[in-house]
Amino acid sequence: MTKPISETEDEIVEEFGLFDDQMDKYEYIIDLGKKLNPLDARYMTDDYLVKGCQSKVWLHAYKDGDLVFFEADSNSSITKGIIAILIRVLSGQPAKEIINNPLAFIDRINLRSHLSSQRSNGLTAMIQRIKTYAGAFTE
Amino acid sequence: MIAEQTTTGLLDVELIRKQFPILHQHVNGNPLIYLDNAATSQKPLAVIDAIDDYYERYNSNIHRGAHHLAQLATEAYENARKTVAQHINAEEREINFVRGTTEAVNLVASSYGRKFVGAGDEIIISGLEHHSNIVPWQMLCEEKGAVLKVIPVNEAGEIIFESYLKLLSPKTKIVSIAYISNALGTINPAKEVIAEAHKVGAVVFIDGAQALPHKKVDVKELDCDFLGFSGHKVFASTGIGILYGKAALLEQMPPYMGGGEMIKTVTFEKTTYNELPYKFEAGTPNIEGGIALGAAINFISEIGLHKIEQYEHQLLKYGTEKLLEIEELKIVGTSANKSSVLSFLVKDIHPYDLGVLLNEQGIAIRTGHHCCQPLMDRFGIEGTCRASLAFYNTHHEIDSLAKAIKKAVTILK
Numbered sequence: 001m002t003k004p005i006s007e008t009e010d011e012i013v014e015e016f017g018l019f020d021d022q023m024d025k026y027e028y029i030i031d032l033g034k035k036l037n038p039l040d041a042r043y044m045t046d047d048y049l050v051k052g053c054q055s056k057v058w059l060h061a062y063k064d065g066d067l068v069f070f071e072a073d074s075n076s077s078i079t080k081g082i083i084a085i086l087i088r089v090l091s092g093q094p095a096k097e098i099i100n101n102p103l104a105f106i107d108r109i110n111l112r113s114h115l116s117s118q119r120s121n122g123l124t125a126m127i128q129r130i131k132t133y134a135g136a137f138t139e
Numbered sequence: 140m141i142a143e144q145t146t147t148g149l150l151d152v153e154l155i156r157k158q159f160p161i162l163h164q165h166v167n168g169n170p171l172i173y174l175d176n177a178a179t180s181q182k183p184l185a186v187i188d189a190i191d192d193y194y195e196r197y198n199s200n201i202h203r204g205a206h207h208l209a210q211l212a213t214e215a216y217e218n219a220r221k222t223v224a225q226h227i228n229a230e231e232r233e234i235n236f237v238r239g240t241t242e243a244v245n246l247v248a249s250s251y252g253r254k255f256v257g258a259g260d261e262i263i264i265s266g267l268e269h270h271s272n273i274v275p276w277q278m279l280c281e282e283k284g285a286v287l288k289v290i291p292v293n294e295a296g297e298i299i300f301e302s303y304l305k306l307l308s309p310k311t312k313i314v315s316i317a318y319i320s321n322a323l324g325t326i327n328p329a330k331e332v333i334a335e336a337h338k339v340g341a342v343v344f345i346d347g348a349q350a351l352p353h354k355k356v357d358v359k360e361l362d363c364d365f366l367g368f369s370g371h372k373v374f375a376s377t378g379i380g381i382l383y384g385k386a387a388l389l390e391q392m393p394p395y396m397g398g399g400e401m402i403k404t405v406t407f408e409k410t411t412y413n414e415l416p417y418k419f420e421a422g423t424p425n426i427e428g429g430i431a432l433g434a435a436i437n438f439i440s441e442i443g444l445h446k447i448e449q450y451e452h453q454l455l456k457y458g459t460e461k462l463l464e465i466e467e468l469k470i471v472g473t474s475a476n477k478s479s480v481l482s483f484l485v486k487d488i489h490p491y492d493l494g495v496l497l498n499e500q501g502i503a504i505r506t507g508h509h510c511c512q513p514l515m516d517r518f519g520i521e522g523t524c525r526a527s528l529a530f531y532n533t534h535h536e537i538d539s540l541a542k543a544i545k546k547a548v549t550i551l552k
């Protein structure tokens with residue numbers, strides 16, 4: 001049974017609630033990135049780059065049964081942490097769920113308010129790319 | 140601070156800081172440490188008050204109305220021109236108000252360049268240049284079939300002078316280089332570059348954007364043909380800047396833009412142009428900006444640019460030592476002849492991540508390519524972290540910077 005997206009979202013909101021200090025939040029995000037499964041080097045090419053990010057983000061998706069899985073890496077630790085969060089929430093879900101989920105947790109943890117506008121655009125680009133991948137798998 | 144004591148007598152930094160209201164605030168719970176001065180500088184009360192005063196007392200269009208306010212505004216604006224002229228040792232008619240360095244380069248490329256550069260001619264720039272001092276020349280070369288030559292840069296971030304000498308030839312029409320590199324802080328041997336260019340009959344544009352805030356620039360001593368700089372980097376407002384040009388050259392150049400102010404007489408058959416400097420100042424200018432620039436230059440002149448230069452040199456030296464104490468930190472741009480810029484990288488850490496974590500600690504630096512992509516390519520990097528210092532920065536702030544970098548690195552590693 002896959003865990004519902006909303007459940008993972010609640011977990012993340014709770015975890016972020018533990019920190020008052022912004023530096024600690026960043027440390028936590030960065031640690032999530034460090035724990036991300038490594039991305040196979042063959043996917044670290046321009047074809048897999050997410051366009052619109054200031055740092056480099058490589059994103060690869062594959063389908064297993066009805067579920068879509070994501071793997072990623074970045075040359076920025078903070079970006080890697082952010083994509084790790086997205087992967088935690090969305091990887092291993094049915095394509096339809098991924099496409100339709102509004103990802104409300106992003107506002108609940110106030111993620112964007114701590115990102116520069118460029119980073120915030122980068123986050124949008126990552127989400128877009130994830131949804132595009134999922135969309136391709138529904139066809 | 141032991142280090143602070145060595146500087147007393149040079150500048151009373153605490154007193155100076157009182158003149159900059161913006162510095163006294165907290166960012167993300169920490170006292171603001173503003174180290175992004177190469178991007179733009181903060182404004183002293185003298186500048187803020189000059190702008191207030193203009194709008195509260197004598198806002199008016201200049202050079203036109205015979206009425207009282209117009210006279211006051213014209214006088215203030217022209218006084219600012221005089222202040223700038225004296226400051227760089229030029230004549231008033233050689234001082235053209237423009238929007239900034241970018242416009243100064245574009246004006247010279249469009250007006251002088253279009254008239255005097257032809258197919259097969261060459262323009263020389265350096266590998267250190269800001270995009271503003273690259274793209275206008277590329278556009279000119281493309282239009283005219285001219286060739287852009289680039290002086291290479293060595294590992295220390297200095298132009299290679301011997302290579303420059305080899306690039307020079309009778310085909311060289313314009314040499315355009317930064318006095319000081321914004322990305323690395325390297326001070327170029329401007330005077331020698333100019334002297335060599337003149338030997339082959341080329342004119343030289345000096346991009347003074349990063350020089351004017353840090354040192355005394357004398358156009359006669361340099362013997363540059365053109366000099367451009369931006370008001371906002373010398374403690375005045377955005378949208379104002381200066382193009383200095385030797386009068387004899389400006390006289391030969393066609394106007395850059397047409398409109399009011401730049402004309403003597405207009406009929407549908409023929410328009411005659413106004414004399415210098417108004418020939419290049421079409422339309423209602425940035426009056427408050429001009430006045431602010433005059434006030435800013437008076438402000439730094441009163442403090443003394445030699446003192447500012449010496450003080451910043453101490454800060455740079457101290458900052459360099461402090462940063463190099465940090466493990467795996469590398470300074471990009473290691474010329475012995477540098478202004479107060481600390482461009483650096485920490486191994487395996489993305490500059491942007493460091494920038495974000497410094498911001499969380501109240502420290503403003505710039506990360507990225509600093510509008511110098513070709514220079515970053517030269518070093519095989521995408522960008523750096525850049526702390527650029529001004530005379531209101533302190534040794535204590537450098538200590539905080541070093542400490543904050545260490546903290547960020549522990550989190551990121």
Ligand SMILES: Cc1ncc(COP(=O)(O)O)c(C=O)c1O
Nearest residue numbers: 239240241269271317321348369
């Ligand atoms: C060396 C140099 N040249 C040119 C410019 C462009 O100045 P502005 O954007 O004020 O026109 C800058 C500003 O960053 C600079 O540092």
